[in-house]
Amino acid sequence: MATLIHRFLASSLLLSGLLIISSLSAQTLQIDSLKANYLEGFIDFVWRDGKELPTPTHVGVVGDSDMASLLVNLSKSSSNKRAIIVSQIAMEDFIHASTCGYDLIFVGSGHKKNWPQFFEQTSTCRALIVGEEKGFIKAGGTIELIVLKNRLRFCVDNSKLNEQGIKLSSKLLELAIEQP
Numbered sequence: 471m472a473t474l475i476h477r478f479l480a481s482s483l484l485l486s487g488l489l490i491i492s493s494l495s496a497q498t499l500q501i502d503s504l505k506a507n508y509l510e511g512f513i514d515f516v517w518r519d520g521k522e523l524p525t526p527t528h529v530g531v532v533g534d535s536d537m538a539s540l541l542v543n544l545s546k547s548s549s550n551k552r553a554i555i556v557s558q559i560a561m562e563d564f565i566h567a568s569t570c571g572y573d574l575i576f577v578g579s580g581h582k583k584n585w586p587q588f589f590e591q592t593s594t595c596r597a598l599i600v601g602e603e604k605g606f607i608k609a610g611g612t613i614e615l616i617v618l619k620n621r622l623r624f625c626v627d628n629s630k631l632n633e634q635g636i637k638l639s640s641k642l643l644e645l646a647i648e649q650p
Contacts, residue, residue, distance in 0.1 A: 482645035490502065493535075494513065501504045501622060502536055502537060502540060502617050504622045505540075505615055505622065506537060506544050508615065508622065508624065509529070509537075509541060509574065509576055510541070510544055510545070510554070510638075511642075512574065512600065512613065512638075512642070513527050513552065513554065513573070513574060513629075514552065515641065515642040516574075516636060516637070516638055516639075516642075517636070517639075518573075518596060518634075518636050519531065519635045520637075523573045523574075524573065525538055525553050526552075526554060526555045527552060527553070527554050527555070527646060528555050528557070528571060528572045528573050528574075529541060529554055529555065529556045529557070529572065529573065529575075529618065530557050530558075530559050530564070530571075530572040530575045530597075531557070531558050531559065531576045531578070532560075532561050532564055532575060532576065532577025532581065532588075533559075533560065533577065533578045534576065534579075534596055535558055537576060538556055538557075541554070541556045541576075542556045557572075557580065559568045561577075561581045561584045561588065564588065564591065565584060565588060567591070567592055570591075570594075570595035570596075570597060572595070572597045573598065574597055574598045574600065575597050575598070575599045575600070576601070576602075577590065577599070577601040577603075577606070577611070579602055580603075581603075582603060582605070582609075585606075585609045585610070589609060591612075592610075593610075596634045598613065598631075598636060598637060599612045599613070599615075599626075600613040600614075600615065601615070602615045604612070604616075607625055607627045607630075607649060608649075609631075610630070611628075612625055612626065612627050612630050612631050612634070612636070613625070614649070616647070618628075618647075623646075623647045624645070624647070625646060625649045626643065626646040
C-alpha cells in the first residue's frame with residue numbers, strides 16, 4: 471500500500487511539473503507572438519525621410535529563428551497589404567556584412583557581447599533597430615521591447631531615430647513608455 475501511495479505521489483509531482491513547464495512554454499510563445507505583431511505594426515507607423523517604408527519591407531532577424539518563423543507566418547496570413555521579406559541572420563554574419571539592406575532589424579536576446587560591433591556596423595544603416603534585451607536602447611538601439619507586469623511594452627530613443635531620419639507616428643509614440 472505504501473508503495474502505491476509513493477507511486478501516486480511521484481506521478482502527481484511529475485504531472486504538475488510538466489504542467490508548469492507547459493504553461494511557461496505557452497506564455498513564452500504568446501509573448502513571442504505579441505513581439506512579432508508589434509514588429510509588424512511598427513512597420514506601418516514608421517517613416518524614413520518623410521516617406522513610408524518601401525514595399526516590400528525588408529526585415530532582418532538577428533539570432534532568433536523562432537521570431538523569424540513567426541514573422542514569416544504573420545506576413546503570409548496578415549490582412550496587411552504591405553509585403554514583408556524576412557531574413558534570419560547570424561550575428562557574426564551581420565557584423566561582417568558590407569551593407570545593411572534592411573528597413574527593420576530585430577535583435578534577439580543573447581547577443582549583448584556583440585552589441586558594440588553590431589551598432590558600429592548599423593551606424594549608417596538607417597533602419598529601425600529593435601531589441602528585446604535590457605539596455606538595448608542605451609547601447610544604441612532605437613526601440614527596446616520590455617515585459618512589465620506581464621504586459622509587452624516598448625521604449626523609444628527619439629534622438630537616435632532623428633539622427634537616422636526615421637519618424638514614428640504620434641500615436642505610436644503615445645504608446646511608448648519611459649525607460650525603466
